[in-house]
Amino acid sequence: MNLNALHKIGYGIYVIGSHMGKKLNGQIANTVFQITSEPPTIAVSINKNNLTHEYIKTSRVFSASILCQAAPLPYIGGFGFRSGRDTDKLKGMNYKIGQTGSPVFLDNVTAYLEAEVIQDVDVGTHTVFIGKVVAAEVLTEDPCMTYEYYRQVKRGTTPKTAPSYIPGEKAGGK
């Protein structure tokens, strides 16, 4: 069995935002997907250890800001590889409060979606949150970042808390 086959699955890269009262957070995820068109619903897989997991569990809402291919690695790094428990990740970021109260990010983003959670699926280390889309806008027609581009061109890496982490892979980053 060659688990590198998992890296051939195609994804985009997203900043998942949520809130708990007035506290806001955002984290990087690659596992966002649409699951039905009627009504429009999307799903995201979030590690149970992440602060955003706690926020979504409480507020029952999340946003997904879809990153464009030109998004610089330091911008992505500002949301990933560190926890909102230790730092205010939104400091200095350009965002607005969306319809769900979640932060919607406005730099390096081609489009965003906001959703109200209708189902939580416990999948062990992660929860798959299934949400009904309640807001959606396209901001630019720039090409979207793909996970493959992030890994191969940007040399971006995957933290241990990601669904798509494969033990033993080399660290990179440029």
Add this chain to the structure above:
Amino acid sequence: MNLNALHKIGYGIYVIGSHMGKKLNGQIANTVFQITSEPPTIAVSINKNNLTHEYIKTSRVFSASILCQAAPLPYIGGFGFRSGRDTDKLKGMNYKIGQTGSPVFLDNVTAYLEAEVIQDVDVGTHTVFIGKVVAAEVLTEDPCMTYEYYRQVKRGTTPKTAPSYIPGEKAGGK
């Protein structure tokens, strides 16, 4: 609300295979994603009307053959836009029977995964099947087909039964 934002979500393109006894089928899907790394699990959203849905419900296994970017539209069309109830879609196709008994497709495929279903999530028109990965191989290092490439370069369209169908979109295909 602009639901075209849903088209900015990144996906690959997959042939999802399953079986019911000796009967085999394959269908196109774009919503495959990894949900945990320990153990490696993947999910796929399948329309309840599809024959492959019936097969996965019965056999509790599926394969996902990951298409490469060079896959010709007629090849993809051989699996999509028609039902295995009306025709033997596998006739003339190059495939092997995988470890789960599901067909694994060998042309225009960069890698494949096979999974045993551990959870069915009813999401209305579709079921999200969550499966533990039991087999995985990389066949080539060719670039993978992305859903964006399929839509924009290949002018591929989306059938009504797909999770990512948006009512009113124009048909194309080249």
